[in-house]
Amino acid sequence: MPATNLQDVSMAVVDIFAGDVDGAEVVVEVYGKRVAVSVFSGASPGQHTVEDHLIKLLNLAATVDDDTEYDAAIGNILDILEAAGGSVFRQEPPTSAERLASPDNLHSVLYPETPNFQLKTVNGIPNILPISPIDAYADLGHPDCDVDVDFDINDTLPQYSSKNVLVQDVLVRGGSVVSQVLVDEQPVMLCKAGETGLFDHRVRRELEALRKVDGARASFASEIRVPKLLGYVKHAELGTVIGLLREWIPSGLEPPLDQLDSTEKSQTIDCLHEIGVVWGDGKINNVVIDRDDNAWLIDFGGGWTKDWVDRDLAGTVVGDKQAIQSIARYLRVDGDT
Structure with a gap:
């Protein structure tokens, strides 16, 4: 801002x-x-x-x-x-x-x-x-999320009320909210949820991408370093899906930038494209380095960020490949400084 x-x-x-x-x-x-x-x-x-x-x-x-x-x-x-x-x-x-002492629940953060x-x-x-x-000029009553969009959820994954998801830290605000959360006695997770649920294309796109990746992991010899989908968040009153819970990747101490190899990111991108998933908003901010110095790709909600991908290539396979090249150039330049 x-x-x-x-x-x-x-x-x-x-x-x-x-x-x-x-x-x-x-x-x-x-x-x-x-x-x-x-x-x-x-x-x-x-x-x-x-x-x-x-x-x-x-x-x-x-x-x-x-x-x-x-x-x-x-x-x-x-x-x-x-x-x-x-x-x-x-x-x-x-x-x-x-x-x-008194963390907000996701419902109070979204509404x-x-x-x-x-x-x-x-x-x-x-x-x-x-x-x-x-x-008032606008009616800020219930958001338009009372009807499920045509979307098949994975019934083997748990579903949680938005009032039972406790927000530790809000990372991104806007139409959709990205936050670090706790649910019951489980380890920390990342939550992405939108006021309008699956009508928010960023939330829906991320859900679709993570589900495809999880369904294809066993088909690849190499690990696809994309966080696992762990569950769904439902509107506490309407019962419709408004968000997702995914694996939290603890960030380690960042190694020298010139020591980060873009090969494993390219391999993950190739696996994603093979199953029909496009990263979409490829940039250095959407790469997390874990405590073992492994690079994980995050944020499949789509979008475009200047200087990483040409605008007309955003959301395409060619755009993803350009993003990897841009990240590699960034690492080489910063590694020399």
Whole structure:
């Protein structure tokens, strides 16, 4: 996220509802707590208000493809919100002791209480004012995950309620959440889950990839260094699949970069392509080095990251091969520094 004017506060935009010139809404998260801010146009023709400027920025952020433009729009959005009502967003981060004493369950992380506010200019001064949910621009009720997408789960794997999955650490936030979790008395696992369940293409794509890999492991002489699928997470109330649990790969002390061999990554990629699985977002950040210096490929949710794969090759076999070459070049360059 771009820097904002708030001092020592971690703010992130987690959702935007836009698409017209008359109104929009943005959901902002501060240390795990969310606030929804609606904005409506009330300007007369020819007038330029803070409300209209914010609506324009939200529409831009909701549709722009360029990362630089998106980051700039988000930074401006957060600056406007902070200037209008910084006190609404000033929250104390939980201490490490508080997080350990009372870890959040996954359900509360995915579906947190979200109070509604409105940005409104009063006497020439923009303010953030509390409003009723019925007066908000968007309906933040139950997400659209109450119907299972056409997807066959592996019945031999366990299924857990989202309220029984305890979150130790959130690693990635957004439409889907990636976190380090505990379930019952089992070892630490990694969880990827989405508010909209399998309607989230990143969650579904990862599930499909891990299931294919697990079904094909016995067919290969060499080990496929991709984490194992360990179970499913179901919505605590609706009972539909909203995420996955997979093996946690403990990261070891990183060896000198020039000693990392890309051969084993290439072998794993070849095995994946043979069974019809594409890595998709190949980059050095999606390679984990374990305590035995083995390289594991992670994150099969798809996507594209500049400088690792040409954009038009993202999500293809050719793109994966290009990613391996880019990683090899990165390792050689950094190994010489």
